[in-house]
Amino acid sequence: MRLILCENYDELSEQAAKLVASQIILKPDSVIGLATGQTPMGMYKNLVKMYERGEVDFSNITTFNLDEYYPIKRGNDQSYYYYMNENLFSKINININKTHIPDGETKNPYKECDKYEEEIKKNGGIDLQILGIGQNGHIGFNEPDVSLYTETHLTDLTRNTIEANSRFFNNEDEVPKQALTMGIATILKSKKIILLASGANKSRVVSELLNGDINTSIPATMLKVHPDVVLICDKDAYSGIRLGVDIGGTSVKFAVVEDGKLIYKSSIGSNKGSCDTFIKEIAEECIRIKAKYPYKTIGVGTPGRITDGAVTASNLPFKNTHLAKELKKYIDMSINVDNDANCAALGEFEFGIGKDMDNIIMVTLGTGVGGGIIIDGRICHGRYSMGEIGHIIVQSKGGLPCACGQTGCWEQYASVTALIREATQACIEDKDSVLYELYSKNNNKLDGKLIFDALEQNCPVAKKVFDEYIEWLVIGLKNLINIFGPDAIILAGGITKRSNILIDAVRKSLDTPVKIEISKLQNDAGALGAAML
Ligand code: GLP
Numbered sequence: 066m067r068l069i070l071c072e073n074y075d076e077l078s079e080q081a082a083k084l085v086a087s088q089i090i091l092k093p094d095s096v097i098g099l100a101t102g103q104t105p106m107g108m109y110k111n112l113v114k115m116y117e118r119g120e121v122d123f124s125n126i127t128t129f130n131l132d133e134y135y136p137i138k139r140g141n142d143q144s145y146y147y148y149m150n151e152n153l154f155s156k157i158n159i160n161i162n163k164t165h166i167p168d169g170e171t172k173n174p175y176k177e178c179d180k181y182e183e184e185i186k187k188n189g190g191i192d193l194q195i196l197g198i199g200q201n202g203h204i205g206f207n208e209p210d211v212s213l214y215t216e217t218h219l220t221d222l223t224r225n226t227i228e229a230n231s232r233f234f235n236n237e238d239e240v241p242k243q244a245l246t247m248g249i250a251t252i253l254k255s256k257k258i259i260l261l262a263s264g265a266n267k268s269r270v271v272s273e274l275l276n277g278d279i280n281t282s283i284p285a286t287m288l289k290v291h292p293d294v295v296l297i298c299d300k301d302a303y304s305g306i307r308l309g310v311d312i313g314g315t316s317v318k319f320a321v322v323e324d325g326k327l328i329y330k331s332s333i334g335s336n337k338g339s340c341d342t343f344i345k346e347i348a349e350e351c352i353r354i355k356a357k358y359p360y361k362t363i364g365v366g367t368p369g370r371i372t373d374g375a376v377t378a379s380n381l382p383f384k385n386t387h388l389a390k391e392l393k394k395y396i397d398m399s400i401n402v403d404n405d406a407n408c409a410a411l412g413e414f415e416f417g418i419g420k421d422m423d424n425i426i427m428v429t430l431g432t433g434v435g436g437g438i439i440i441d442g443r444i445c446h447g448r449y450s451m452g453e454i455g456h457i458i459v460q461s462k463g464g465l466p467c468a469c470g471q472t473g474c475w476e477q478y479a480s481v482t483a484l485i486r487e488a489t490q491a492c493i494e495d496k497d498s499v500l501y502e503l504y505s506k507n508n509n510k511l512d513g514k515l516i517f518d519a520l521e522q523n524c525p526v527a528k529k530v531f532d533e534y535i536e537w538l539v540i541g542l543k544n545l546i547n548i549f550g551p552d553a554i555i556l557a558g559g560i561t562k563r564s565n566i567l568i569d570a571v572r573k574s575l576d577t578p579v580k581i582e583i584s585k586l587q588n589d590a591g592a593l594g595a596a597m598l
Pocket of ligand 1: 206
């Protein structure tokens with residue numbers, strides 16, 4: 066689904082009219098599916114203006130309206146028959162014989178529906194369907210239900226729709242209780258679809274549509290299976306405020322993002338006690354932030370494995386924990402959960418080095434080697450554990466054992482843990498070195514920082530270990546480049562922050578047109594990416 070985000074309703078109306086006009090200019094005998102309601106009125110006004118300026122010729126088009134109340138007289142000023150005449154048909158050079166609206170006066174609604182569906186087929190199907198969206202997520206009059214009837218049919222209106230549409234009638238009792246509507250399959254058979262959403266009262270369903278799963282309780286989510294849908298939305302309907310939560314072993318970071326900008330961040334310590342209290346603490350911080358920043362969606366990045374929404378993480382009290390469901394007990398809104406490394410990659414893609422790129426790979430060097438792959442702007446998940454780049458095998462025979470059960474995994478050679486292991490071994494074997502001096506002064510312990518200190522003091526022992534480390538790092542990076550051909554590989558993690566030693570060495574031995582960069586966002590990437598899930 067492509068999103069055109071407009072500043073306001075006027076811009077939305079203009080954009081929509083332009084798309085409809087282009088369709089008619091390119092194919093003058095187009096079959097257009099029309100919608101009613103308040104939202105498309107501005108679009109119709111713009112189309113009338115374009116007609117008056119001689120920019121569009123409507124004489125050869127055929128139209129099919131989405132729906133009509135049932136029963137309703139054509140003369141009733143709330144019938145969609147009346148609406149179309151008032152807002153469009155009487156003002157342009159359309160051939161009225163080629164316009165179709167389900168007959169709200171029919172004695173046999175079932176036959177009328179079959180006839181209507183047949184007529185659409187006879188005309189070769191709909192080239193471009195315009196849709197509005199009800200506050201409950203209905204399209205046409207396809208109301209939320211456990212299962213949706215797919216072709217043109219007679220339907221009962223829900224309480225919610227009767228209430229919402231009573232604004233056009235004298236009172237609620239006057240609103241017809243039924244309607245004739247194209248079904249979801251009728252709509253999905255259209256070659257192209259434009260969906261219009263305007264106003265804050267649509268923001269909940271728009272958010273569900275953009276962030277939620279396909280489900281019959283929000284019928285518009287069915288549009289996600291269509292290959293050519295453009296959602297034109299104004300800022301009121303599209304809440305740009307999102308919350309990202311990055312759960313880590315020591316802290317949980319929160320980031321509020323509005324229209325692509327970080328506007329607030331906070332963090333709390335990670336509770337290693339019970340799962341319930343940890344989730345409650347996270348939820349409480351979400352609620353506290355919401356009072357100030359009324360976000361509409363939450364994205365959560367978490368370490369560990371996520372299977373069907375259930376998270377199991379070794380450093381945290383999550384064991385088959387359905388994080389989204391648990392958080393929803395405290396805060397009921399659209400919540401998406403993904404792996405933390407994927408979120409960091411998405412953060413860097415949306416806000417950092419990857420901002421103007423299509424494909425990036427983020428490689429995080431730390432205790433292990435983690436990463437996220439973004440292809441064409443989307444996180445690649447695959448079915449099982451795609452993106453677990455730390456576990457690509459770089460040493461086939463005699464490789465070091467890995468906690469994942471394999472041997473020779475990349476993270477056994479390219480993680481900071483591996484660098485420290487090798488450096489410790491080397492300095493113990495050569496006590497006459499700067500590296501050993503730093504090691505012994507630090508209670509016989511090395512860390513990434515000390516290794517870099519030794520490198521800066523030109524210690525040959527540290528240099529040898531580091532060169533070998535770079536060789537292993539580069540082997541994995543080469544594999545990633547060969548498989549994915551990304552625009553950039555972005556390195557993150559504590560050791561990438563230290564001077565240019567690492568990045569210079571990698572660039573020198575990689576010799577590739579692919580950009581090798583250091584993460585711009587580092588610790589903020591995860592929460593920012595989570596916000597954009
Ligand atoms: C009606 C129509 C829908 C329309 C919806 C939203 O129920 N059957 O096709 O999308 O209203 O209308 P509005 O744009 O006035 O919010």
